[in-house]
Amino acid sequence: MPAFISNRLLAIGEAMVELAPEGGNHYQQGFAGDTFNTIWHIGQLLKERAKAGFVTGLGTDGFSERFIAEMQDDGLDTTAVLRIPDHTMGLYLIELKGVERSFHYWRKDSAARHLADDAPALNQALAGSGLIHVSGITLAILSPDARETLFAALSAARGAGSIISFDPNVRPRLWASTEECRQTIKSMLSFTDIALPSFDDEAWLWGDRDPDATVQRLMAHGVAEVLVKDGAGPVTAATGHGTLRIETPPVTAIRDTTGAGDSFNAGYLAGRFLGLEMEAAIALGQRLSAAVLARLGARADRSEIDAIRSVLGR
Numbered sequence: 046m047p048a049f050i051s052n053r054l055l056a057i058g059e060a061m062v063e064l065a066p067e068g069g070n071h072y073q074q075g076f077a078g079d080t081f082n083t084i085w086h087i088g089q090l091l092k093e094r095a096k097a098g099f100v101t102g103l104g105t106d107g108f109s110e111r112f113i114a115e116m117q118d119d120g121l122d123t124t125a126v127l128r129i130p131d132h133t134m135g136l137y138l139i140e141l142k143g144v145e146r147s148f149h150y151w152r153k154d155s156a157a158r159h160l161a162d163d164a165p166a167l168n169q170a171l172a173g174s175g176l177i178h179v180s181g182i183t184l185a186i187l188s189p190d191a192r193e194t195l196f197a198a199l200s201a202a203r204g205a206g207s208i209i210s211f212d213p214n215v216r217p218r219l220w221a222s223t224e225e226c227r228q229t230i231k232s233m234l235s236f237t238d239i240a241l242p243s244f245d246d247e248a249w250l251w252g253d254r255d256p257d258a259t260v261q262r263l264m265a266h267g268v269a270e271v272l273v274k275d276g277a278g279p280v281t282a283a284t285g286h287g288t289l290r291i292e293t294p295p296v297t298a299i300r301d302t303t304g305a306g307d308s309f310n311a312g313y314l315a316g317r318f319l320g321l322e323m324e325a326a327i328a329l330g331q332r333l334s335a336a337v338l339a340r341l342g343a344r345a346d347r348s349e350i351d352a353i354r355s356v357l358g359r
């Protein structure tokens with residue numbers, strides 16, 4: 046893998062206001078979203094060794110202000126947030142039926158859908174970044190024109206040395222059609238350096254029979270580094286030099302699977318940034334996602350993140 050050209054590490058996408066049930070009619074309000082969850086964990090793992098930042102669209106309202114303040118408190122760079130007057134953050138509410146969780150979304154008109162509306166600002170935000178992380182959800186929420194703007198910006202940044210990571214995170218409901226989803230993801234893969242798919246998504250979208258088929262398909266698109274996550278199953282990792290299969294350590298007390306993939310991505314990418322080999326970076330991803338599985342919500346406990354940081358020993 047080429048070296049990271051700088052310690053500016055970015056994720057592009059949508060964070061939403063989260064309402065999580067606390068019993069009765071009481072809800073705890075937070076902020077979450079796949080690419081945000083990833084960059085948040087990268088920021089907490091790496092602290093001052095990196096400048097982790099989130100690229101999104103937000104409004105000028107109180108919720109947007111609070112989210113920016115919270116990101117800044119957590120050490121994230123927010124200078125690339127595009128402010129969209131007259132729009133606000135999307136929202137989702139978690140409904141609990143016993144231990145089953147279902148999600149209700151209000152995000153069709155969110156400010157994040159406009160994150161690529163200002164092409165020069167986007168280009169400037171991405172310029173010189175070591176890493177730019179994008180997901181299929183990022184692509185799904187954009188208009189076709191905005192996707193082209195984003196692709197042009199990613200391709201320019203990549204041409205200047207930025208490493209692009211991509212988690213397809215397929216969410217059928219966000220796409221106008223399966224074909225549109227497939228075509229957009231194919232375009233994205235043409236400038237992806239590190240792909241981080243989950244096997245169940247890929248099996249659904251492409252009919253892959255097993256993780257090896259996913260690896261073959263992505264390598265055929267020219268992706269240099271492919272990591273296929275598969276829940277409790279092994280991670281299948283591949284580069285031009287060969288394929289590794291790494292068992293996933295069992296996690297016993299799972300409370301909530303939300304954000305498992307996002308935090309795995311964070312551990313893996315932070316590990317690669319620190320110069321770890323794939324196997325050690327995968328172990329870091331697995332350890333971080335185990336910490337997320339043990340808790341309600343998409344974020345690991347601070348004490349667990351600190352424990353992982355101390356193992357990194359730097």
Ligand SMILES: Nc1ncnc2c1ncn2[C@@H]1O[C@H](COP(=O)(O)OP(=O)(O)O)[C@@H](O)[C@H]1O
Nearest residue numbers: 243274275276277293295296305306309331334
């Ligand atoms: N049941 C599980 N037991 C242990 N680890 C798990 C389990 N589910 C997920 N993980 C961890 O989270 C990672 C991502 O899980 P996966 O379910 O594939 O992603 P996503 O959350 O995107 O659907 C896995 O590679 C693994 O490290």
Ligand SMILES: [Mg+2]
Nearest residue numbers: 214243306307
């Ligand atoms: Mg996922």
